[in-house]
Amino acid sequence: MHSGMVAIVGRPNVGKSSLLNALVGRKVSIVAPKPQTTRHRIQGVLHRAEGQIVFIDTPGLHRAAPRALNKYMNDAASSSLYDVDVALFVVEAGRWTDEDQAVLERLKSVTAPVGLVVNKVDKFSDKAKLLPVLEKLSALREWAFIMPLSALKGANVNQLANELMSRMPEGPPLYPEDQVVGHDLRFTIAELVREKLMRSLAQELPYALTVETEMMEQEGNLLKAATVIWVERDGQKKIVIGEDGSMLKRIGTAARRELEAMTGHKVFLKIWVRVKEGWTDDPRALSRFGYDNNG
Numbered sequence: 001m002h003s004g005m006v007a008i009v010g011r012p013n014v015g016k017s018s019l020l021n022a023l024v025g026r027k028v029s030i031v032a033p034k035p036q037t038t039r040h041r042i043q044g045v046l047h048r049a050e051g052q053i054v055f056i057d058t059p060g061l062h063r064a065a066p067r068a069l070n071k072y073m074n075d076a077a078s079s080s081l082y083d084v085d086v087a088l089f090v091v092e093a094g095r096w097t098d099e100d101q102a103v104l105e106r107l108k109s110v111t112a113p114v115g116l117v118v119n120k121v122d123k124f125s126d127k128a129k130l131l132p133v134l135e136k137l138s139a140l141r142e143w144a145f146i147m148p149l150s151a152l153k154g155a156n157v158n159q160l161a162n163e164l165m166s167r168m169p170e171g172p173p174l175y176p177e178d179q180v181v182g183h184d185l186r187f188t189i190a191e192l193v194r195e196k197l198m199r200s201l202a203q204e205l206p207y208a209l210t211v212e213t214e215m216m217e218q219e220g221n222l223l224k225a226a227t228v229i230w231v232e233r234d235g236q237k238k239i240v241i242g243e244d245g246s247m248l249k250r251i252g253t254a255a256r257r258e259l260e261a262m263t264g265h266k267v268f269l270k271i272w273v274r275v276k277e278g279w280t281d282d283p284r285a286l287s288r289f290g291y292d293n294n295g
């Protein structure tokens with residue numbers, strides 16, 4: 001048996017979480033069109049006859065990080081780069097920013113081999129235009145390999161898995177055979193609610209909120225859960241609830257449907273909205289909401 005760990009890093013919004021989900025064949029990590037969707041290290045496991053790969057999806061490494069929450073996210077991403085067998089640097093085909101450059105710098109101190117994933121190649125209808133892009137990227141540093149792919153369409157994802165499997169050291173499995181997701185259902189419920197909020201709310205509001213699962217109970221085929229959406233100010237609470245509760249209802253329905261499909265249970269989901277002033281820059285509140293790298 002072969003087994004090992006692979007960290008997936010890159011700036012926000014390049015498709016790291018989409019890639020994790022495509023690699024393990026199910027939704028483990030939430031995905032949204034806005035940057036800074038992922039806030040924690042998320043583990044997903046690929047099982048094959050020849051071995052096992054534990055992937056670690058990470059928050060997008062970003063600058064403009066004034067609050068303690070941003071620092072937590074960047075630290076969570078950086079710290080995952082050590083003690084892995086391979087690091088994957090995910091970039092977006094045809095789009096290189098200062099934040100990509102900063103990730104490239106950060107990777108200099110990483111001892112594990114670094115593979116470059118050039119994602120979103122589906123955006124290039126003319127594949128000939130992709131060649132100069134790949135050429136430029138290949139000259140940036142020494143890469144263990146370069147894999148152009150589309151996490152969205154699934155193109156070359158299997159080839160990437162093969163490449164990684166061939167690089168995993170010999171060793172016993174790290175996870176039981178039937179476990180694909182590294183976290184528990186309470187976390188999944190909170191993340192799904194947060195994903196719907198990321199997708200539905202405009203601009204800055206998603207960055208001012210966090211979601212906590214307060215209660216979870218299984219009664220036969222019924223899964224009962226209560227979550228709290230914490231915002232920073234009263235005005236934000238009004239927007240999250242929406243006119244006559246319309247926004248909250250939409251969020252709740254979308255999250256519940258997905259949970260039902262995922263678990264095969266009937267789901268009863270209650271959502272509250274509460275205010276915790278300044279929580280994004282308050283170490284004690286952060287720790288309480290699960291943003292704690294020491295815990």
Ligand SMILES: Nc1nc2c(ncn2[C@@H]2O[C@H](COP(=O)(O)OP(=O)(O)OP(=O)(O)O)[C@@H](O)[C@H]2O)c(=O)[nH]1
Binds near residue numbers: 033059061122
């Ligand atoms: N066209 C295209 N879009 C993609 C592809 N992969 C991901 N996306 C889209 O890119 C956006 C960001 O995807 P995520 O997987 O959340 O990106 P991420 O790197 O995890 O982002 P953070 O968690 O914010 O760091 C979403 O709208 C995805 O649907 C791809 O291969 N092609």
Ligand SMILES: [Mg+2]
Binds near residue numbers: 016018037038058060
């Ligand atoms: Mg992500």
